[in-house]
Amino acid sequence: MIQVAQLTAxxxxxxxxxxxxxxxxxSYLTILGPSGSGKTLFLETCMGLLEPRSGKIxxxxxxxxxxxxxxxxxxxxxxxxxLFPHLNVRANILFGAKQRKLDDKxxxxxxxxxxxxxxxxSIIDRHDVTTLSGGEKQRVAxxxxxxxxxxxxxxxxxxxALDATIKRQLQVKLRQINQDLGxxxxxxxxxxxxxxxxxxxxxxxxxxKLRQVGTRDDIYYRPKSLDVARFLRNQNIYEMxxxxxxxxxxxxxxxxxxxxxxxxxxxxxxxxxAAVIRAEEVVIIRPNxxxxxxxxxxxxxxxxxxxLAFGGTHTLTVRIADSGMNIDIELPNCAMRDxxxxxGDKLQICLRQRSLWTIKIDTVKxxxxxxxx
Amino acid sequence: MLKRDTTFKVIMLLxxxxxxxxxxxxxxSQSAFFSLDDFLAQLGQQDIRSxxxxxxxxxxxxxxxxxxxxIPTAYALARIEFPGKRLLDTFIDLPMVLTPIALGTLxxxxxxxxxxxxxxxxxxxxxxxxxGVILAQFTVIVAISVRMLKATFEQIDQRQEQVARLxxxxxxSSFLQITLPLAKRGILAAIILTWARAIGEFxxxxxxxxxxxxxxxxxxxxxxxxxSMADLPKAVTLVVILIGISLLVLFGLRMVTESKR
Numbered sequence: 001m002i003q004v005a006q007l008t009a010x011x012x013x014x015x016x017x018x019x020x021x022x023x024x025x026x027s028y029l030t031i032l033g034p035s036g037s038g039k040t041l042f043l044e045t046c047m048g049l050l051e052p053r054s055g056k057i058x059x060x061x062x063x064x065x066x067x068x069x070x071x072x073x074x075x076x077x078x079x080x081x082x083l084f085p086h087l088n089v090r091a092n093i094l095f096g097a098k099q100r101k102l103d104d105k106x107x108x109x110x111x112x113x114x115x116x117x118x119x120x121x122s123i124i125d126r127h128d129v130t131t132l133s134g135g136e137k138q139r140v141a142x143x144x145x146x147x148x149x150x151x152x153x154x155x156x157x158x159x160x161a162l163d164a165t166i167k168r169q170l171q172v173k174l175r176q177i178n179q180d181l182g183x184x185x186x187x188x189x190x191x192x193x194x195x196x197x198x199x200x201x202x203x204x205x206x207x208x209k210l211r212q213v214g215t216r217d218d219i220y221y222r223p224k225s226l227d228v229a230r231f232l233r234n235q236n237i238y239e240m241x242x243x244x245x246x247x248x249x250x251x252x253x254x255x256x257x258x259x260x261x262x263x264x265x266x267x268x269x270x271x272x273x274a275a276v277i278r279a280e281e282v283v284i285i286r287p288n289x290x291x292x293x294x295x296x297x298x299x300x301x302x303x304x305x306x307x308l309a310f311g312g313t314h315t316l317t318v319r320i321a322d323s324g325m326n327i328d329i330e331l332p333n334c335a336m337r338d339x340x341x342x343x344g345d346k347l348q349i350c351l352r353q354r355s356l357w358t359i360k361i362d363t364v365k366x367x368x369x370x371x372x373x
Numbered sequence: 374m375l376k377r378d379t380t381f382k383v384i385m386l387l388x389x390x391x392x393x394x395x396x397x398x399x400x401x402s403q404s405a406f407f408s409l410d411d412f413l414a415q416l417g418q419q420d421i422r423s424x425x426x427x428x429x430x431x432x433x434x435x436x437x438x439x440x441x442x443x444i445p446t447a448y449a450l451a452r453i454e455f456p457g458k459r460l461l462d463t464f465i466d467l468p469m470v471l472t473p474i475a476l477g478t479l480x481x482x483x484x485x486x487x488x489x490x491x492x493x494x495x496x497x498x499x500x501x502x503x504x505g506v507i508l509a510q511f512t513v514i515v516a517i518s519v520r521m522l523k524a525t526f527e528q529i530d531q532r533q534e535q536v537a538r539l540x541x542x543x544x545x546s547s548f549l550q551i552t553l554p555l556a557k558r559g560i561l562a563a564i565i566l567t568w569a570r571a572i573g574e575f576x577x578x579x580x581x582x583x584x585x586x587x588x589x590x591x592x593x594x595x596x597x598x599x600x601s602m603a604d605l606p607k608a609v610t611l612v613v614i615l616i617g618i619s620l621l622v623l624f625g626l627r628m629v630t631e632s633k634r
Binding site for chain 1: 530532533535536537538539540541542543544546551554555557
């Protein structure tokens with residue numbers, strides 16, 4: 001559907017890319033990245049609003065790099081929605097149909113479908129779009145983007161200003177639009193929950209580069225770099241030294257404690273390795289219960305140092321005995337109630353091998369960075 | 374809180390009261406020299422009627438030309454990046470900082486160049502002609518129009534134009550369908566201000582076109598002529614006419630602007 005090859009662009013001092021990306025027909029890709037990482041700049045370059053410095057953009061195999069925006073057949077829902085204040089709700093939604101010279105019957109039929117789909121009945125005859133609520137504006141802007149019948153829809157942080165309930169309703173609608181109408185969606189956001197809920201594929205953009213593109217599980221459990229791991233709120237990241245690789249390929253890592261971790265490509269003894277485990281993957285061993293075979297390795301005794309309560313979960317910080325290592329553990333409220341932990345309690349935990357992920361630390365790059373600092 | 378607000382409002386309103394009073398004194402002081410009979414008699418004079426007509430025609434024409442040129446110029450300065458933009462932006466402001474007399478001199482001198490002589494040869498002469506009046510007024514007001522319209526275009530969210538492009542508009546169509554309607558109030562404000570400046574223009578007009586009665590004597594230059602000949606009733610009549618026309622047009626345009634909000 002859309003292929004981006006070696007795309008670079010710049011705005012002021014900020015450089016985007018080079019970026020390579022393929023997006024299949026009817027797929028849903030979310031680009032996740034912190035504010036200022038270049039997500040909007042990437043969309044603008046793909047849409048033809050900004051001239052790329054180099055690279056190629058193809059739609060359905062045809063190069064569109066030098067086409068003007070209106071010839072690319074991409075619909076766009078920007079963060080600030082950009083409704084046209086001098087037009088009423090109906091005229092806003094029908095604006096694209098008029099420009100694309102759609103047949104009146106087709107336009108009105110699509111309008112009627114969108115009114116049903118996005119529940120616009122109560123506001124479709126509203127004269128002044130500035131009097132709409134945030135959620136209503138969002139639905140009108142989405143309807144306006146969808147009415148010309150685009151095959152490709154770009155969304156730029158579309159729900160960032162909405163409250164949680166309306167946001168969830170609209171996220172469900174977006175999935176419906178992708179699945180029922182077959183619209184290919186490229187959605188950029190800094191909201192991890194939104195990216196994981198909506199994206200079949202997720203791309204992580206940091207500092208103008210796509211650091212990783214993959215499925216939800218790839219990104220969530222198997223980050224390719226420390227930057228990605230840190231951005232995805234992996235609290236448990238330990239920089240260790242590889243001291244042995246056993247006959248099954250498992251790595252032995254040391255840094256105050258010894259960890260047995262799954263294999264990591266292209267590593268050798270002496271390398272610096274980051275071991276990563278998500279807080280909800282850490283297992284607490286119940287006292288006086290038999291320990292299953294997969295929990296025999298990476299068992300540690302620790303002391304509960306801190307408890308942070310969130311809405312539905314608690315995060316426990318455990319200091320491992322005889323080391324400076326802290327491990328964060330996320331527990332749902334019901335499990336927390338069962339355990340009845342309090343600060344100072346001793347507990348045994350296990351970092352399961354299959355939950356651990358290892359990343360080779362690029363020491364040369366780091367040394368360069370340190371030297372630069 | 375309420376008391377603090379009241380004090381704040383009074384502080385902000387006092388200068389408004391002062392300015393209104395000051396303007397009322399200026400206008401009211403004319404009453405000593407004003408009589409309705411004189412006024413009606415003066416209105417019947419050919420040279421006064423001619424000055425009114427000339428002022429209206431010249432101010433309206435110069436405003437239309439200035440706005441038509443200022444809209445694309447201001448849009449280019451607000452939206453398009455090109456080398457030397459800052460320099461050009463500053464250069465365009467030149468008429469705003471020069472006195473009208475100096476501007477008039479520049480216009481006259483430019484008619485001594487090859488281009489000026491060419492224009493003279495094809496019949497476009499400036500002294501004692503309507504074209505001279507219009508060109509003088511245009512030169513004075515065009516920079517004001519550009520400045521006001523540039524500010525207007527800069528305030529319009531560029532994202533709206535971009536969304537329009539992605540919905541199928543060409544650059545020109547997006548400008549016509551999105552940018553211009555959104556700039557409507559700014560354009561009307563620019564028209565009001567530039568027209569008001571044009572109808573009151575004196576220095577450059579006198580320098581370029583002179584003050585020939587019935588030919589190039591506008592309302593301001595007629596006032597000057599009347600005062601220089603100590604013809605107070607005529608001067609006051611012309612002032613009252615100028616005030617009346619200006620207030621009528623400004624108020625009318627303001628009403629149009631407000632009603633379209």
